[in-house]
Amino acid sequence: MKHKALQKIVKIGILAILLLTFSFGLNLGYLDTANADQGRKSTLAQGDAITDPEAILRYALPIDNDNIRKIQQNIEEIEKNVRRKLWTSVSSNVKNAAFLLKIHSDDILASVTTENQAKGQELIAEMTQKIQSLQEAIETKDKDQIAEKRADLLTDITEIEELMVKGFPFKVPADYANLPQLLGRAKVKITTTQGDLIVVVDGFSAPVNGGNFVDLVQRGFYDGLPFIRAEDYFVLQTGDPEGPDEGFIDPTTGEYRAIPLEVLLKGESEPLYGITTEDAGLYLAQLVLPFNAYGAVALARPDTDPNGGSSQFFFFKFDTEVTPPGYNLMDGRYSIFGYVTEGAEVLDKLTAEDKIISAKVIEGSENLKA
Numbered sequence: 001m002k003h004k005a006l007q008k009i010v011k012i013g014i015l016a017i018l019l020l021t022f023s024f025g026l027n028l029g030y031l032d033t034a035n036a037d038q039g040r041k042s043t044l045a046q047g048d049a050i051t052d053p054e055a056i057l058r059y060a061l062p063i064d065n066d067n068i069r070k071i072q073q074n075i076e077e078i079e080k081n082v083r084r085k086l087w088t089s090v091s092s093n094v095k096n097a098a099f100l101l102k103i104h105s106d107d108i109l110a111s112v113t114t115e116n117q118a119k120g121q122e123l124i125a126e127m128t129q130k131i132q133s134l135q136e137a138i139e140t141k142d143k144d145q146i147a148e149k150r151a152d153l154l155t156d157i158t159e160i161e162e163l164m165v166k167g168f169p170f171k172v173p174a175d176y177a178n179l180p181q182l183l184g185r186a187k188v189k190i191t192t193t194q195g196d197l198i199v200v201v202d203g204f205s206a207p208v209n210g211g212n213f214v215d216l217v218q219r220g221f222y223d224g225l226p227f228i229r230a231e232d233y234f235v236l237q238t239g240d241p242e243g244p245d246e247g248f249i250d251p252t253t254g255e256y257r258a259i260p261l262e263v264l265l266k267g268e269s270e271p272l273y274g275i276t277t278e279d280a281g282l283y284l285a286q287l288v289l290p291f292n293a294y295g296a297v298a299l300a301r302p303d304t305d306p307n308g309g310s311s312q313f314f315f316f317k318f319d320t321e322v323t324p325p326g327y328n329l330m331d332g333r334y335s336i337f338g339y340v341t342e343g344a345e346v347l348d349k350l351t352a353e354d355k356i357i358s359a360k361v362i363e364g365s366e367n368l369k370a
Contacts, residue, residue: 051318052076053200053293053339058157060205060264060288063164065111067104071097071127072157078134078150082143090138090146098131108160116163123160127153165204170270172207176260180211186364188217188338193354198342199297203367205264205288206271209299209309209337212259214368216248216311217359226355232317236350237300239312247310259299261306262335264288274307277332291330294318295340295347298330306333315340315347 050056055076059069074097081089101108105124112120130153137145168183182203190197203210216222222239229237240246248257264271266286277285289296296316301309316330340347361368 049290049292050076051292051294053295054154054158054341056289056293057200057202057339057341058154058161060202061161061165062169062204063111063161065108065161065164067100068108068111068157068161068164071100072154072161074100075134075150075153075157078138078146082146087138087141094131094135094138098128098135101127101131111164112160113163113166120160120163123156123163127156127160130156168207169204173273176208176273179208179257179259180215180368180370181207182210182214182364182367183207183369184364184367186210186214186367187362188214188359189362190222190359191357192346192350193357194349195346196343197295197340197346198362199338200341201297201338201364202289203337206262206335206337208273209259209262209335211368211370212257212299212310213297213313213337214361214365215370217361218365218368218370220358221248221311222356222359224355224357227350227352228312229314230350230352234317235314236317236347237312237314238356239300241311247312257310258307259309259335261299261301261309261333262337263332276306279306282332285332287331287336289336289339291316291318291334291336293339295344296336297338297340298334298336301334309335317347 050059055072058072074093078090078093081087081093101124105128109117109120109124130149134146134149134153137149165184172181182201184203186201186203188199188201190199201210201214203214216239221241225238225240227236227238228240229235241248245256249255250257260274261276262271262273263277264287265277265282266288272280272282277283277287291298294317296318298314298316299309300312300314301307
């Protein structure tokens with residue numbers, strides 16, 4: 001116990017030093033210590049913050065169907081309740097999900113786009129069977145089987161929610177229409193010297209930042225680049241090209257491609273551009289893509305310019321002990337455009353001694369408008 005307590009104190013000390021020095025980093029931005037209290041209050045979590053990147057991405061989909069969301073929520077809560085050994089709550093979760101699917105299947109299917117109705121029907125039938133299978137695993141309290149069947153069911157829930165998306169939900173402002181845009185989602189495989197990372201890039205929430213990243217991946221820009229900053233329990237940064245330039249120089253214009261701060265707030269139809277939430281006076285704003293999950297991927301930027309990002313990005317190495325979910329100084333100050341959904345153990349091992357071998361778009365390249 002003493003060892004764990006000492007380790008926690010060391011972690012907190014490291015983070016305190018990092019936060020004090022963060023504003024002096026080349027591209028990781030500015031922390032306004034004069035308004036630190038306001039920033040902390042503005043990002044205080046309401047209830048249990050979601051720390052699963054795939055759950056965050058599900059909730060970020062631009063759909064409107066309360067019943068599938070309630071089913072999703074019940075299935076997601078099972079993991080927490082199993083961990084706490086709240087078996088009555090676990091049983092209630094799966095029973096609620098089964099009941100909602102049974103009486104609202106027509107309503108759920110009605111939200112699926114016309115061309116995907118057949119697939120939607122197939123998924124609802126599969127979900128019904130998988131919920132029954134999950135109930136059986138819960139009755140035996142087999143934790144491994146519960147985890148496996150829960151994950152399998154959530155895959156179907158994700159897929160049917162994706163079938164509900166009806167086109168792109170907003171138009172990117174004219175000021176940024178000349179930049180690459182990701183009008184949907186893409187999946188990128190980043191091969192490193194420690195192994196592979198899979199990043200889901202969310203253009204629904206950050207089309208300009210996501211489009212910039214996917215465009216650079218397709219150009220091979222990141223292939224062979226080193227990690228230039230690696231801070232335990234905090235960030236891992238890359239994307240700095242060789243030579244004096246600190247970002248991407250567009251060969252068609254010969255100019256630095258500047259990418260704006262882009263943050264989508266819950267309840268809003270389109271992102272806030274060009275200004276931090278704190279500077280905008282939005283102290284209670286909740287983000288659609290928050291820094292709640294290990295492996296959040298965000299655009300780095302110069303410390304004095306929220307619109308000066310380009311090619312450099314960082315992985316947020318979220319640690320619940322030193323950066324509590326919903327209670328950190330990052331939300332609203334940097335543009336998250338995706339999350340690591342596979343390879344968290346690889347991310348944990350990466351240091352400044354490592355590099356990216358290659359980055360490839362493996363899904364969703366058709367959603368890029370360059």
